[in-house]
Amino acid sequence: MTQRPTRRLTRRFQRRPGVLATAGMPGVLWLPAGLALVFLTLPLVALLVRAPWRTLPGELASPVIRDALWLSLLCATLATAACLLLGVPLAWALARTSFRGLRVVRALVTVPLVLPPVVGGLALLLALGRRGVLGRYLDAWFGLTLPFSTAAVVLAEAFVAMPFLVIAVEGALRGMDRGVEEAAATLGASRWTVFRRVTLPLVAPGIAAGGVLCWARAMGEFGATIMFAGSSPGRTQTVPLQVYLVLEQDPGGAIVLSLVLLVVAVTVLVGLRGRWVGGLAP
Amino acid sequence: MTAAPITAAPGDGSPVTLEVALRVRRGGFEVAAELTVGAGEVLALVGPNGAGKTTLLRALAGLEPLAAGRVSLAGTVLDDVAAGVRVPVERRPVGYVFQDYRLFPHLSALDNVAFGPRARGAGRAAARAVAAEWLDRVGLAGYAGRRPAALSGGQAQRVALARALAGQPALLLLDEPLAALDAGTRSALRGQLRRLVGSYDGCCLVVTHDPLDALVLAGQIAVLDSGRIVQTGTPAEVARRPRTDHVARLVGLNLYRGSGAGRVVRLAGGGAFTVGEPVAGPAFVAFPPTAVAIYRSRPDGSPRNCWPATVVELEPHGGTVRVLLAGPPEVLADVTAAALADLGLVPGQPVWAVVKAVEISVYPE
Numbered sequence: 296m297t298q299r300p301t302r303r304l305t306r307r308f309q310r311r312p313g314v315l316a317t318a319g320m321p322g323v324l325w326l327p328a329g330l331a332l333v334f335l336t337l338p339l340v341a342l343l344v345r346a347p348w349r350t351l352p353g354e355l356a357s358p359v360i361r362d363a364l365w366l367s368l369l370c371a372t373l374a375t376a377a378c379l380l381l382g383v384p385l386a387w388a389l390a391r392t393s394f395r396g397l398r399v400v401r402a403l404v405t406v407p408l409v410l411p412p413v414v415g416g417l418a419l420l421l422a423l424g425r426r427g428v429l430g431r432y433l434d435a436w437f438g439l440t441l442p443f444s445t446a447a448v449v450l451a452e453a454f455v456a457m458p459f460l461v462i463a464v465e466g467a468l469r470g471m472d473r474g475v476e477e478a479a480a481t482l483g484a485s486r487w488t489v490f491r492r493v494t495l496p497l498v499a500p501g502i503a504a505g506g507v508l509c510w511a512r513a514m515g516e517f518g519a520t521i522m523f524a525g526s527s528p529g530r531t532q533t534v535p536l537q538v539y540l541v542l543e544q545d546p547g548g549a550i551v552l553s554l555v556l557l558v559v560a561v562t563v564l565v566g567l568r569g570r571w572v573g574g575l576a577p
Numbered sequence: 578m579t580a581a582p583i584t585a586a587p588g589d590g591s592p593v594t595l596e597v598a599l600r601v602r603r604g605g606f607e608v609a610a611e612l613t614v615g616a617g618e619v620l621a622l623v624g625p626n627g628a629g630k631t632t633l634l635r636a637l638a639g640l641e642p643l644a645a646g647r648v649s650l651a652g653t654v655l656d657d658v659a660a661g662v663r664v665p666v667e668r669r670p671v672g673y674v675f676q677d678y679r680l681f682p683h684l685s686a687l688d689n690v691a692f693g694p695r696a697r698g699a700g701r702a703a704a705r706a707v708a709a710e711w712l713d714r715v716g717l718a719g720y721a722g723r724r725p726a727a728l729s730g731g732q733a734q735r736v737a738l739a740r741a742l743a744g745q746p747a748l749l750l751l752d753e754p755l756a757a758l759d760a761g762t763r764s765a766l767r768g769q770l771r772r773l774v775g776s777y778d779g780c781c782l783v784v785t786h787d788p789l790d791a792l793v794l795a796g797q798i799a800v801l802d803s804g805r806i807v808q809t810g811t812p813a814e815v816a817r818r819p820r821t822d823h824v825a826r827l828v829g830l831n832l833y834r835g836s837g838a839g840r841v842v843r844l845a846g847g848g849a850f851t852v853g854e855p856v857a858g859p860a861f862v863a864f865p866p867t868a869v870a871i872y873r874s875r876p877d878g879s880p881r882n883c884w885p886a887t888v889v890e891l892e893p894h895g896g897t898v899r900v901l902l903a904g905p906p907e908v909l910a911d912v913t914a915a916a917l918a919d920l921g922l923v924p925g926q927p928v929w930a931v932v933k934a935v936e937i938s939v940y941p942e
Contacts, residue, residue, distance in 0.1 A: 472679075474675065474677065474679045475679050475680075475681055475682070477640055477666075477675075477679070478673070478675060478679035478680075478681075479681070479692065479696070480640075480666040480667050481638050481639075481640070481666055481667075481669075481671060481672070481673040481741075482667075482692050482693035482696050482697075482740065482741075482744060483667050483668075483693055483696040483697040483744060484667055484692070484696035485667055485696075486667075488696055492692070492696075493681060496683045497682070497683060
C-alpha cells in the first residue's frame with residue numbers, strides 16, 4: 296500500500312525525463328560530468344575541424360588510401376566470416392553444455408577482450424610464426440608461412456574480435472526459450488535440424504549484433520596486426536596501420552583515413568542501437 | 578473440419594497399444610506409474626499441480642530419462658532401462674501438444690504444421706500440402722500465413738494440435754490443452770477437441786486438472802497424486818467410487834449431454850434441467866455432487882430441478898458419503914454422514930433429488 300504513491304510519483308517524473316534527471320543529482324557532480332563529456336567529444340570535434348574537406352574526395356580516391364580501405368574491408372569481412380563459422384559453435388557449446396572446466400573455457404575465450412592487442416600479436420607470432428609452436432610444422436609440412444601475409448591480418452583480427460561474437464551469441468542462446476527446441480525434437484527433428492531450423496533463426500538477431508561488433512572491432516584492429524602481419528602496403532597495411540604510418544608525411548591523409556574509421560564506428564553504433572549492451576551482457 | 582478418421586502411422590497390423598511401467602526421478606521427486614492405453618482410447622491423467630502428470634508425459638515423449646521400467650508402443654519398445662533401450666525423442670512416433678503450445682515464433686502457422694512432415698523427410702511442397710490439410714481440419718485454413726504472435730490463444734492451440742497430428746503419431750500427448758484459454762474459447766474448443774480426439778485412432782493421453790475436460794474427452798481416467806496413480810477406471814466408475822476424498826473432489830462431477838431451448842436443457846438420456854442462463858442447441862450440463870440435495874419426500878415450494886430417484890449405492894469417502902441415485906437422470910450426490918443417518922438412506926430406497934439452477938454450469942458443445 297505504501298508503495299503506491301511512490302510508484303505513481305516515479306511514473307509522473309518518468310513522463311518528463313528532464314525533471315527526474317535534475318531532481319536527484321547533487322550539484323557537485325555536474326562539473327566532472329561536463330568535463331567527461333567534453334573530454335570524450337572534443338577529440339572527435341577536432342578531427343572534424345581539421346579534416347581537409349576540400350581535398351577529401353581526391354584523397355579518398357588516391358590509390359594508397361583506396362588500397363588500404365579495400366584491404367581493411369576484405370580482411371575484416373573475412374575475419375568476421377571466420378569468427379561466425381567457429382564462434383557460433385563455440386558459443387553454442389558454452390551456452391548449452393556443461394562439463395568440468397566450463398568456467399575456465401569461458402574465461403579463456405574472454406582473455407583476448409582484455410589482453411593488449413600487441414601481446415595478442417606477439418602470441419600469434421610465437422604460435423604461428425615460422426619458428427612458432429605450430430607454425431614450424433605448417434612451414435615444414437605444407438610450406439605455409441603465415442606471418443606478414445594478408446592471411447595473418449585476417450588471423451590477427453579474428454583473434455581479437457572473436458570474443459565479441461562469442462559473448463553476444465552465447466547471451467542470445469541463454470536468453471532463448473528452449474521449449475521450442477524440445478517441441479522440434481518431438482516433431483522428429485534431429486539435433487542438427489533443430490539447430491539449423493529453430494535455434495539458429497531464433498538467435499539470428501544476436502548473431503547479427505555480434506557479427507557487426509566483431510566486424511567493427513576487426514576494422515579498427517592495430518596492435519595484433521602490426522605485430523603479426525607487419526605493415527606492407529597493399530598486403531597487410533590496413534587503414535588503422537596507415538593512419539599511424541602516414542601521419543608524419545601526410546597528416547591530411549591520416550585524418551581522412553581516421554574519418555573513414557569514425558564513419559564506420561558511428562554507422563555500427565546507429566545500426567546496433569540498444570542491442571550492444573543487451574547482447575553483450577552475459 | 579472433416580469427419581474422416583485420423584490415421585495414426587501407417588499400420589503394420591500390430592495393435593496400437595501403449596504399455597507403460599516406469600519410474601522417473603526429477604530432483605527429489607519420483608513418478609511411478611503403470612498404465613495401458615488401447616488404440617483409439619483416450620486416457621485422462623488428472624491430479625493436482627505437482628502430481629507428476631507433465632513429468633509422465635515428458636517421459637513418454639523421451640524428454641525425461643527413465644530411472645527404471647519399460648515403455649512400448651504398438652509392439653515397439655521405446656524405453657527399456659534393463660535392456661538399455663532408449664529411442665531418442667525425434668525417432669518416437671509421438672505428437673506432443675505442450676501446455677504453452679511452443680509454436681515456432683519465426684515460422685508461419687502453415688510452416689509450423691509442416692515442420693514435422695519436413696523433419697521426417699517429406700519435401701517442402703508435400704509437407705506444406707499436408708499442413709494445409711491439417712489447418713483446414715482444425716478450422717484455420719485462412720490463417721496459414723500468420724505468425725504465432727498474430728494468433729489468438731485458441732488459434733495457437735489449434736495450430737499446436739494440427740502440428741502434433743500432422744506427423745501421424747501413434748501416441749498423442751496433450752498437456753492441459755485447454756488450460757491457457759479464457760472460458761468462452763475453452764468451451765468452444767472443448768467440443769472441437771472432443772471430435773478431433775474422438776476420430777483419432779492412436780493412443781491418446783490428456784493431462785488435465787479440470788474434471789469436466791477429463792469427462793468430456795476421455796474414456797478412461799487415471800488419478801495421479803504425489804507421483805503415484807491412486808485410481809483408474811472409466812470416468813463414471815471413478816466418480817461413483819472415489820477411493821479418496823481427494824479423488825472425489827477431483828473427479829466428482831455430474832455431466833450430461835442435452836439440447837437447450839431457452840432456460841431448459843433436455844437430456845439425451847431422459848429428464849431435463851432448468852439452468853440459470855438461456856442456451857440453444859447441443860450443450861453439456863454439469864454440477865458437482867455437493868450441489869445435489871436429497872429428500873425423503875417431495876420438498877415444499879417449487880424447486881425447478883426436482884425429480885424422483887432411487888438410491889443405488891453408497892460410497893463413503895472421508896467425512897462424506899457419495900450416493901448414486903438412479904433417475905432419470907442418474908446423479909451423484911454428496912451427503913454428510915450425519916445427513917445420511919437422518920435420512921436413513923439404503924439402496925433401493927425412493928427419494929427426491931434437488932439441484933438449484935444456479936449451481937448448474939452449461940457449456941455449449
